[in-house]
Amino acid sequence: MYLVADISVEICAAKSCKLCTQYCPEANTIQYSDELGKDKGFKYGSAYVAVDRCKGCAQCVWVCDNMAKNYAIKMIMIDQLPKAALTENITYGEKSTTAVFASPSAG
Amino acid sequence: MSLDYVKFSNGFEKFMPKEYRDMVEHGPFGKKVTVSQMGNFKEVLEEHPMCAGCAMTLFIRLAMVAFPNPEDTITVGTAGCGRLAISQAAIPFVYGNYGDQNGVASGLSRGLRLRFGDKPKDVVVMAGDGGTADIGFQQVLHSWFRKERFTTIMLDNEVYGNTGGQESGMTNRGAVLKMAPLGKKFEKMDMLQMAKVAGCAYVATVVPNNPRRVESVIKKAVLIAREVGSTYIQAYTSCNIEYAIPTDKVMEDAKAVENDRYQFTEYVSDEAKQYLTERYGYKEFLAKPAAPAAAIPGKA
Ligand SMILES: Cc1ncc(C[n+]2csc(CCOP(=O)(O)OP(=O)(O)O)c2C)c(N)n1
Ligand code: SF4
Ligand code: SF4
Ligand code: SF4
Numbered sequence: 090m091y092l093v094a095d096i097s098v099e100i101c102a103a104k105s106c107k108l109c110t111q112y113c114p115e116a117n118t119i120q121y122s123d124e125l126g127k128d129k130g131f132k133y134g135s136a137y138v139a140v141d142r143c144k145g146c147a148q149c150v151w152v153c154d155n156m157a158k159n160y161a162i163k164m165i166m167i168d169q170l171p172k173a174a175l176t177e178n179i180t181y182g183e184k185s186t187t188a189v190f191a192s193p194s195a196g
Numbered sequence: 197m198s199l200d201y202v203k204f205s206n207g208f209e210k211f212m213p214k215e216y217r218d219m220v221e222h223g224p225f226g227k228k229v230t231v232s233q234m235g236n237f238k239e240v241l242e243e244h245p246m247c248a249g250c251a252m253t254l255f256i257r258l259a260m261v262a263f264p265n266p267e268d269t270i271t272v273g274t275a276g277c278g279r280l281a282i283s284q285a286a287i288p289f290v291y292g293n294y295g296d297q298n299g300v301a302s303g304l305s306r307g308l309r310l311r312f313g314d315k316p317k318d319v320v321v322m323a324g325d326g327g328t329a330d331i332g333f334q335q336v337l338h339s340w341f342r343k344e345r346f347t348t349i350m351l352d353n354e355v356y357g358n359t360g361g362q363e364s365g366m367t368n369r370g371a372v373l374k375m376a377p378l379g380k381k382f383e384k385m386d387m388l389q390m391a392k393v394a395g396c397a398y399v400a401t402v403v404p405n406n407p408r409r410v411e412s413v414i415k416k417a418v419l420i421a422r423e424v425g426s427t428y429i430q431a432y433t434s435c436n437i438e439y440a441i442p443t444d445k446v447m448e449d450a451k452a453v454e455n456d457r458y459q460f461t462e463y464v465s466d467e468a469k470q471y472l473t474e475r476y477g478y479k480e481f482l483a484k485p486a487a488p489a490a491a492i493p494g495k496a
Contacts, residue, residue: 110235111407112447114253116242116260121235136235146249146443155448177214181222185236 092164093143094119094150095171098135100161101153102126105133108157109149117176118142119149123185136161137188140173167193199226199267202286215242219286225267231258231407240266244284246277249443251450252351252433255404256281256322259349262414263287269318269418270308272301274332276324277358277435278351295331297321298339298348305346316422319346325366326356329385333365340394343425347417350387350428353435361438368457373438388461391428397468398427401461405450409460419476420468432458 096109102125110119118139125135138149145164153162167173174188202225204212212220218238219225229237240260246253256278263269269287273279275294283289292300301321308317328336328350336348354371356362361374365385372379391399398420400413410431417427432453434441441449454460464472469481 107232107235111231111258112254112405114246114248114250114257116239116257119235142243144248146446148249148254148444148446151444151447181218181236181238 090166090168092145092147093140093167093170094138094145094147094162095165096136096138096149097161097163098126098137099129099131100159101135102129102131102133104157104159104161105131105135106157106159107136109136109152109162112152112156113149114146115142115144120174120179120186120188122187124187134185137174139176139179139188140167140170140193141175202267223286224261229261231261231411234261240286241281242284242286244281246281247437249436249446250277250433251404251436251446252278252353252357253281255351255410255431255433258404258407258410259320259322259414260285260287262411263318263320264415264418265316265318268316269320270304272297272304272319272321272346274323274327275358276327276351276356277353278322278324282322295327295333296335297323297327297332298335298344301346301348302339302342302344305344309345318418318422320349320418321346322349322351324357324364325350325352325354326362326364329365329387337390337394340391340396340426340428343395343397345421345423345425347414347421347427347429349414349417350430351433352430353433353438354384355435355438357435357438384457387428387430388463391426392463395425396428396463397421397425397465399430399461399463400428401430401432401458403432403450403454403458403460405447405454406460413462416464416472416478419472420464423475424465424468424471 113119123134150162170193172190173193178189180187222238271282272290273282274297301319305319352366354367363376363380367380369383370379398417402413421427472478473481
């Protein structure tokens with residue numbers, strides 16, 4: 090088992106600063122969706138992680154804690170993730186992406 | 197090397213992997229993308245074997261987002277860690293022998309000009325500090341003296357990372373590394389000054405903890421190299437393995453090094469300033485009117 094980053098939609102969507110997407114060393118890994126959190130009344134969407142590309146470095150955690158001061162990202166053992174986005178389930182739109190989340194064991 | 201290579205051949209669309217389809221439909225080719233849109237479009241960089249949390253990886257990722265015309269760009273690299281990622285992108289990559297990258301890029305950029313005339317085809321060299329300041333030093337300096345029109349980027353991790361920690365000319369004096377156990381005896385080379393002496397039209401230092409600044413210097417360097425002359429960017433891209441930086445502290449280290457020896461500096465020749473202003477509408481280089489003496493507080 091290994092650690093991957095997990096972003097809390099509720100905490101991220103309250104800020105939606107997109108900083109972590111610019112600091113993750115891996116390309117196409119922290120994605121951004123305008124839709125996430127809308128069902129809970131948040132307006133601007135949330136970041137999420139394509140866990141099959143995450144290398145577990147936790148740089149995004151540092152960025153969210155220290156730069157965004159929002160504490161939305163935690164490192165979690167991959168089999169403990171409540172739900173996971175995989176690259177094959179992400180679709181790119183004109184302005185944002187959409188992921189279909191699955192339980193990680195099913196991925 | 198043109199928008200034509202990032203499309204589907206007739207009838208093959210449904211057989212292409214998802215990553216390729218995303219690249220054709222939602223990649224940056226033929227559009228203007230910025231770092232603030234990252235996470236919303238498909239980036240040209242794919243998965244690669246560089247270490248988790250490596251700042252060099254982040255820099256390469258940002259650089260590829262910043263290329264003004266990725267569909268008309270060729271990267272040139274050499275032995276060292278960076279090529280492991282630079283080669284895994286939807287941008288043609290040329291790889292020669294260790295240290296010959298600026299010689300290869302000279303021939304390439306001249307050949308492209310002969311073949312394509314005025315149509316911009318950007319050549320960007322990205323190589324380590326060992327590849328640039330030690331093994332490739334002679335070819336780097338000569339390409340600058342000849343004013344070859346391409347961009348040279350040094351990925352400065354202040355060590356030979358790919359081969360396990362030997363000191364390079366860019367290592368700091370006194371640094372103790374796995375294969376330099378007594379500590380380095382000489383100063384870090386001043387490649388910035390050498391780039392200016394050799395006649396580069398644009399010289400900048402940058403650290404990847406400021407993505408927008410990385411974007412801005414890469415854009416300027418690539419545009420200036422199209423017509424004015426050689427451009428040089430020296431980027432601090434720490435090696436968390438050889439310098440034992442915990443991966444979640446890589447940006448903290450970048451900030452500390454930025455404050456210490458990697459403060460942002462930018463030199464732009466007068467010709468390059470004029471070119472950026474007239475051709476690409478850059479306002480930052482317009483001559484500012486001198487402030488009237490009476491308006492300066494405290495001055496009689
Ligand atoms: C002619 C030649 N000599 C030596 C090597 C072995 N070699 C591969 S990478 C490397 C060091 C790279 O260091 P640097 O250029 O600083 O890049 P980094 O790996 O630190 O990014 C060496 C010595 C080689 N590939 N070719
Ligand atoms: S840095 Fe934190 S708050 Fe900002 S987008 Fe990322 S997870 Fe959300
Ligand atoms: S842990 Fe590292 S690789 Fe994974 S999403 Fe965060 S920054 Fe990216
Ligand atoms: S050895 Fe160092 S420079 Fe090379 S990929 Fe790993 S962390 Fe990066």
